[in-house]
Amino acid sequence: MSTSKSYHHSDLAGQLIKIGLDLLREVGPADLSLRAVARRAGVSAMAPYRHFADKDALLAGIAGHGFDLFAKCLTDAAARAATPAAGLRDQGCAYVGFAIAEPALFRLMFGPMISSDPAQASLARAGAPSFMALERAVQAAHPTADDAARHIRILACWSVAHGLACLIVDGKIALSPDMIAQVIGTLS
Amino acid sequence: MSTSKSYHHSDLAGQLIKIGLDLLREVGPADLSLRAVARRAGVSAMAPYRHFADKDALLAGIAGHGFDLFAKCLTDAAARAATPAAGLRDQGCAYVGFAIAEPALFRLMFGPMISSDPAQASLARAGAPSFMALERAVQAAHPTADDAARHIRILACWSVAHGLACLIVDGKIALSPDMIAQVIGTLS
DNA sequence: TGTACATCAGTGAACGCGCGTTCACTGATGTAC
């Protein structure tokens, strides 16, 4: 584990994901290129291919990292709240807040930019913990509901939060945090 | 108004929008190119520039046509229902149904593909009637609510429908029409 | 009714661009004996 600037990188894969995320924030998902990521990493255009099968694999890596942040964000929001009902509501607000804070990343995670089959599969795996955080929050807030009703409720909560997030991120509406909480609260 | 195949098109602008929509359905918003639209219209790559300032303007034209169809779809759904409450619910289902039937068009209408200022402005104008159809349906179903409460309700209804539509279109979940109706119904 | 001419709506060749990816390669590293 040397710290010298050797020919070999110690963790190019991790660096590329980190730099890719920075670049994604600057230019958006549509204009993010493999070459630009390599360029900023100070490495040849071909170097990323040592660590990622293709561009989609790098994108899936970035999105996967995004889902890690996202799951933590959702879990923390629910945990901080005083009651399960407040936890569910706060989690919804956190969902929308994440999208507003990270619009490009949010689009990459949920949008159609990642298309190859293996990349999509790894993306689905990365998204599971976030979905489970949502499931837990609904379960805690509605412990007596039967499975079918709870399933509907989960989807409804997810939909309001996701819809609000998309509409805001895509510039269709602009809402204050207070308004967001009220809209999210409609379902609680 | 001759029908001869003359040098001059009678309505190239309309043709380009129609063909652009076809092509959009086939290849998706990311891969839709001006040249491909011109090619299929049997016209040179430069011809569209007689009718549209640039690619974004054509995209806005296509999306605008999409919003016409969308507004009609929403209005009809609400009008067909027996009661205002059913109208609101059916309209939500129609919203999601439209997205499922026209995923590429839906993405173009609501996504970030159209970026230039003038194109975005024309897009916003084209979207107004659809939003108004939603407002009317909520107003009919909740006539006694005060303005603030109604505003929240409109946003909530919009969000559930939009979120569900996005999640389905982007392949995050797959739902039967019956399940969709149940999720939409959570808010009615 | 005929003609001159402005305008309209196309053509077709060419431009520069950055991209993802291929290829053959080379320098650095670690391990077996």
Next chain:
DNA sequence: TGTACATCAGTGAACGCGCGTTCACTGATGTAC
């Protein structure tokens, strides 16, 4: 402890691609006199 050699992790030049857009142009149309 030294050395041979496999493997790993990069380089750098080159490819073909289709794109949006520019440019100068030409054929068709319609209108004023």
